[in-house]
Amino acid sequence: MVGVIGVIVSLLLLMYLAYRGITVLILAPVLAMFAAIMSGGASAHIMATYTEIFMKAFAGYAKSYFPIFLLGAIFGKLMDDSGAAKAIAHAIANKLGKDKAIMAVVLSCAVLTYGGVSLFVVAFAVFPIAAQLYREADIPKRLIPGSIGLGAFSFTMTALPGTPQIQNAIPMPYFGTDAYAAPVLGIIAAILMCGGGLFWLNYRAKSAKAKGEGYGDHPDEMINEIDVSKLPSFGISLLPIIVVLVLNFVLGRIYFPGTDGTYLADYGTKLSKVTGIWSLIISLVIAIILTIVLNLNRLKDTKKTVNQGAIGSLLAITNTCSEVGYGNVIKSLAAFGIIQAAILGVSSNPLISEAISVNVLAGVTGSASGGMSIALAALGEQYMEMAKTAGISPEVLHRIATLACGGFDTLPHNGAVITLLGICGLTHKQSYKDIGMCSVVIPLCVLVVILILASLGLQA
Structure with missing residues (x-):
């Protein structure tokens, strides 16, 4: 029981201290070791836990996903500096x-995010245009963060099939x-x-x-006017985004599955595990x-x-790697067996259990990618086995995981929320109600609907 309390306390401290501005690069290993000590680990075991579990998971995650973080950040920076995003x-x-x-602001964010441009670049690129539009339409500025959040932090990040986020x-x-798993859902x-x-x-604008x-x-508002004559055409700007989506589909669904992947046995993996990542890497390049x-x-x-762009990707990937390392340490503790049983015991339906675990951990870490990574690293294999037994396709598991990570992740302590408010020059008090409704409440309600449809047999 002491070990379970240690895990819960470490999770709560992770959420609170991250909100207070302490980087997870420090918090994750320190709190992981705290949980290990509370679970009865000796000092020698603590060092082994750090180097052989935390850092091994850290490195493993970087090995799998660093190219996507790197290429996505470079692509987003190029779209920004070239004027294509604007x-x-x-x-x-x-x-x-x-x-x-x-609608214009939401669709602008949606097109850019769905094309692989990072959420932060989208916010920087769209805000000046949103401010101009809202000022002309006399719509409260406080609604801009909610509009950007809807277009960038919700359906294009987690729901639309093919999104390279x-x-x-x-x-x-x-x-x-x-990336195109369960397209109908x-x-x-x-x-x-x-x-x-x-x-x-x-409704909020009309009210x-x-x-x-x-x-x-807003006397402190500093917005530079956009020189439209220096921007590339809409067609030229959109072409790289179309290339990402089309190539990703062709490579992932047609090219790689048609090749002989037997040689991958020498690398300790199989084609189905790398096809999606390879397709995305080549498309972004x-x-x-x-x-x-x-x-x-x-x-x-x-x-x-x-x-x-390359340097900017480092903090994002190392933060997530640290959270994955933390999750793997927790997974290794004897106390986790009790927590795992409790999570899996919520429902015999793996979709419901997965949705709850991913959502809760995304909320605790304040990170959609971090929360989902921790949950899948700890319970992904169990969910896969449960799904096979229940006749649920892996594609549905994939889509439920992505939808679930986009709920509690944008609670007030989320880094993207804080950055977005900073870009817009607004406060939580002024704008979080609309951010929360568009990126927390509505996505959670939609997740429930999709869980019902999937449980009733819709597996596409």
């Missing part, structure tokens, strides 16, 4: 007009799936999330207008090259842009 957002906003400002890549090695979830979020934001509240007075070629005259310093 061009896409501006074109959509211009087409829909100020009368549909909320890391949250959709993490389940691949565990379940032998690709994913599309239904995306429609419900997007529709529900747009309904809420438009504010009825009370006489407009954009508001080609999209990066294409973006550079199409925007050579717009990129002031291509080398600097690529370097900044």
